[in-house]
Amino acid sequence: MADIELDFVGPGARLAIGSATRAAASEASATISAATAESAAGPTYSSTAAGLASTSDGEAFAVDNGDGTVTVYLNNLGVAVAQRTLATTAYSEATYAKNEDLASTEADKGATLVNFTPYNITYTIAGQTPTSWSVYETSGESGRTARHLMEPADRGSHSGEQFSGLGLSLRPTGSLANGPANADIGFNISVIKGGTNVGEIDGLNIVVRQAGTASDACAILTDVAGWNGGTGFWGQHEGTTKHIDGGGTTLLDIRTQMGVIDTVNNTSFGYYATPNTGTIDYGLLFITEVSGGQFGNHITAIFEGRTAFQVDGDGRVYVNPGDLETGQYARQECYLLEAASGNALAGHVEFNRYAAGSDWTSTELRFRGSVDGSDAAASSPWMSFRGLSGGTSQITFGYGVGASAFDRVVIPIGGGIQIIDLPSFSFADDTAAAAGGVPVGGLYHTSGAVKVRLT
Structure with a gap:
């Protein structure tokens, strides 16, 4: 034919x-x-x-x-x-x-x-031999063939107007039942292999090539909205990938969603994945090969212009690095683990860097406790392991936050203990020390001679 x-x-x-x-x-x-x-x-x-x-x-x-x-x-x-x-x-x-x-x-x-x-369309219906056409170039053949081929003519300049080679318009009134099995679908593709011969099959292949200056290109543009008072689940993508054995049993099933607003369940998110059946190896997987390209950062989250969370190309994790603060000293902090604020166990582990002007002077790993369930209280205690410029380090005990955080006891690595408040605890004997608020076992001094209150 x-x-x-x-x-x-x-x-x-x-x-x-x-x-x-x-x-x-x-x-x-x-x-x-x-x-x-x-x-x-x-x-x-x-x-x-x-x-x-x-x-x-x-x-x-x-x-x-x-x-x-x-x-x-x-x-x-x-x-x-x-x-x-x-x-x-x-x-x-x-x-x-x-x-x-x-x-x-x-x-x-x-x-x-x-x-x-000029809106003409050349529509070719192939006979026994499918018609060949170019997929990756503007002319010639590229090993692609088709039974039906539509070739709309070029629209030319059309600023202010969107032009489509093929348009599909559907205005359903609703099936009266929710769910994919009852959906009105604008365009449905079914590709099912007949038999078991080796060979890839795909539902949709999109090739886009853009050669214009300062001109955008995208394989798929989506615009999904619930409107006119509608409620429900709306998303840019919802899908499932399954492994089904010869007997029809589903062995693995992973479901994904993207760009979702769900007004019925009062939730919204950018990406969601759930292992519906079986054990899925990874929820999120990034692979960098030595011989291939590189990720500068595997994951980066930016909040109000600053990096809130980051996993760099070498796997180092940066969590919530804050802005520099001024006051007693400038600092940049990174919260590694934090309990819920308002909980009696509130507290966190943080990594801080301190600066004088534009020069970093020290770094520390700090463990912060809580007072009355809040780690933001001015008297919240902490212990830190601090590295100083010049290669020295120390263990420090203190309290407070931000510019109102104060060292109370400093133990330099290499010897010596510095008790910041000890000079102000000068008493003649235990009786005077007790009256001054020094507890039994506490330290005070008499004209520089350090003593321990025993009674």
Whole structure:
């Protein structure tokens, strides 16, 4: 069977296929059919009233519609009941006259009759051998073939107007039942392999090439919205991937969703994945090969212009690095683990860097406790392991937050203990120390001689 190329040359155009012989044969067949329909319809009248007046109960009659068709009615106890509308020989002759004109190449016929414009589409239906076409270039062949091929003409300049090579419009009123099995679907693709031969199958292949200057390109654009007061689940993507054995049992099933707003369950998120059946190896997997490209950062979350969380290319984790603060000293903090604020166990582990001007002077790992369930209280205690410029380090105990955080006890690595408040605890003996608030076992001094309160 040879290929047939059909050119749709304008909106509303009728299509003539085949030779004049086929057209004549089809016209003759249609004429016979129309004549047969006319004879079976009964007498033809100008109105239903005239037809009812001239027929008896149970008899049929036809009413001329004035456009080459007649409507057949049944006289049912004096009421005209429409049965069907039929084309007459006049309609057949007029129709085929138009088709012959459309197929003609003569002046004032063919494309001229349908107001030919550059919106034409070449539509190729392949025969035994699929037609070849280019996927990765603007012309030539690329080893791709198709049974049906549509090639819309270029629209040219159209600023302020979106142009589509193929448009699909669906305006459903609703199926009255929710869920995919009851959905109205704009475009449905089903690709199912018949048999078990080796060979990849794919549902959709999109190739986009952009050569314009400062011009965007995207394989798929989505715009999903619940509107006009609607409620429900709305997302850019929802899908499932399964492994089903020969007996029909699902062994693995992972489901994913992207760009979701769910007003029924009062939730929204950018990405969601759940292992519905079986054990899925990874929820999120990044792989960098030595011989391939590199991720500078595997994951980065930015909040109000600053990095809130980051996993770099070497796997180092940075959590909530804050902005520099001014006051007693500048600092940058990174919370590694934090209990819920307001909980009696509130507290966290943090990593801090301190600066004087633009120079970092120290870093520390700090363990912070809580007072009255809040680690933000001015008296919240902490212990830190601090590294100082020059290669020294120390263990420090203190309290407070931000610019109001104060060291109380410092133990330098390498010897010595510094008790910040000890100079102010000067008492003559235990009795005076007790009156000054020093507990039993606490330290005080008498003119520089350090003592321990024993009584």
